[in-house]
Amino acid sequence: MKIIVADHYEDLCKLSAVIIKECVQAKKDAVLGLATGSTPVGLYKQLISDYQAGEIDFSKVITFNLDEYAGLSPSHPQSYNKFMHEHLFQHINVQPDHIHIPQGDNPQLEAECKVYEELIRQAGGIDVQILGIGSNGHIGFNEPGSDFEERTRIVRLSESTIQANARFFGGDPVLVPRLAVSMGIKTIMEFSKHIVLLANGEEKADAIQKMAEGPVTPEIPASILQQHNHVTVIADPKAAQKLKNLSYLSNK
Ligand code: F6R
Numbered sequence: 294m295k296i297i298v299a300d301h302y303e304d305l306c307k308l309s310a311v312i313i314k315e316c317v318q319a320k321k322d323a324v325l326g327l328a329t330g331s332t333p334v335g336l337y338k339q340l341i342s343d344y345q346a347g348e349i350d351f352s353k354v355i356t357f358n359l360d361e362y363a364g365l366s367p368s369h370p371q372s373y374n375k376f377m378h379e380h381l382f383q384h385i386n387v388q389p390d391h392i393h394i395p396q397g398d399n400p401q402l403e404a405e406c407k408v409y410e411e412l413i414r415q416a417g418g419i420d421v422q423i424l425g426i427g428s429n430g431h432i433g434f435n436e437p438g439s440d441f442e443e444r445t446r447i448v449r450l451s452e453s454t455i456q457a458n459a460r461f462f463g464g465d466p467v468l469v470p471r472l473a474v475s476m477g478i479k480t481i482m483e484f485s486k487h488i489v490l491l492a493n494g495e496e497k498a499d500a501i502q503k504m505a506e507g508p509v510t511p512e513i514p515a516s517i518l519q520q521h522n523h524v525t526v527i528a529d530p531k532a533a534q535k536l537k538n539l540s541y542l543s544n545k
Contacts, residue, residue: 294505294519296526296542298533302493305527306335309423312489312525313340314349316421322353324413326422326481327381328433329358329373332491333423337381344385351387355416357409358394359424359433359481363447363472366398371461371468373397395445395474406445406474413445413476413484422485426492429453430500430513434475437512443477478517488524490515492532501528502535 299305313336317323327333343349358373367374374394382392393412399405413419424432429451431437436451450458455469462468481488492501504515505526518524536542 294521294524294526296505296528296533296536298542299527299529302335302529305491305493305529306339308527309333309336309489309491310339310343312487313421313423314343316487317349317351317354320420321350322355323420324355324357324416324418326419326424326476326485327356327358327377328423328425328491329360329376330425332425332493334380336423336491340381341384351385353391354387355391356382356387356393357413357416357419357476360473360475361395361397362470363397363402363474364470367394367396369397397470397474402447402474406447409474409476410445410480413480418484418486420486422481422488424481424488424490424515426490426497426500426504426515427454428457428496428500430503430515432478432481432490432515432518434473435478435481435514437514439478439511439514441478441482441511441517444480445474445476448473448475478514482517482521485521486523488518488521490518490524490526492526492528494529495531495534497528497532498535501526501532502537505536506538 361373365372395409434448455466458469459466503513509516509519
């Protein structure tokens with residue numbers, strides 16, 4: 294695991310955008326795994342400005358998002374589908390049929406999960422997978438206690454995630470869906486060739502320390518990343534402040 298401490302959030306966004314840019318420049322039909330939430334918003338802004346500057350072409354790129362709330366239609370204002378279109382897709386030249394996000398309101402949600410998993414397999418896996426991290430150590434919606442062998446499936450959000458995500462629902466936790474579809478830990482570990490985990494702010498400091506230095510345990514789902522052979526963590530100084538072992542910290 295390589296850990297880069299960015300100077301600040303803008304630096305984190307630039308560094309992660311460079312990884313995506315280099316991947317797509319080397320492979321025009323790269324497969325990108327994408328996350329929602331606050332952390333990657335600046336990365337997506339950077340990618341939009343790189344696209345506008347003619348530095349990156351998304352016309353052949355394929356995307357798979359990590360997760361989606363169960364029960365929300367793609368056009369629902371709080372769906373991750375809507376989020377991705379507003380923050381990235383509508384501003385770049387990605388082909389609509391190259392975009393994959395689980396359909397949260399599919400009445401056959403279990404079948405949706407199986408098909409999603411199969412689509413990633415058929416795409417040949419994910420070249421760069423962007424991850425955020427929950428303050429409870431979750432990745433995707435794989436909450437503490439998730440089985441490391443699980444694939445894309447229906448999951449129940451933990452109370453802390455419901456509280457954390459209420460800010461996207463006007464601050465009302467009651468409005469946050471209780472269920473979601475998420476790529477599983479096994480999906481992420483097996484299909485991702487390069488995992489880039491982004492963490493910003495002191496509320497992520499405990500999770501980052503446990504992820505990198507604690508035991509590999511389902512109680513901190515992100516700790517499994519210690520067993521993946523190509524992980525780059527990019528954290529701002531506040532998210533990195535509790536790391537004790539500085540030997541694996543990398544210069545930029
Ligand atoms: C989002 C996702 C989540 C978030 C995590 C951090 O698609 O899978 O695991 O990455 O909850 O969210 P933020 O960035 O809002 O702190």
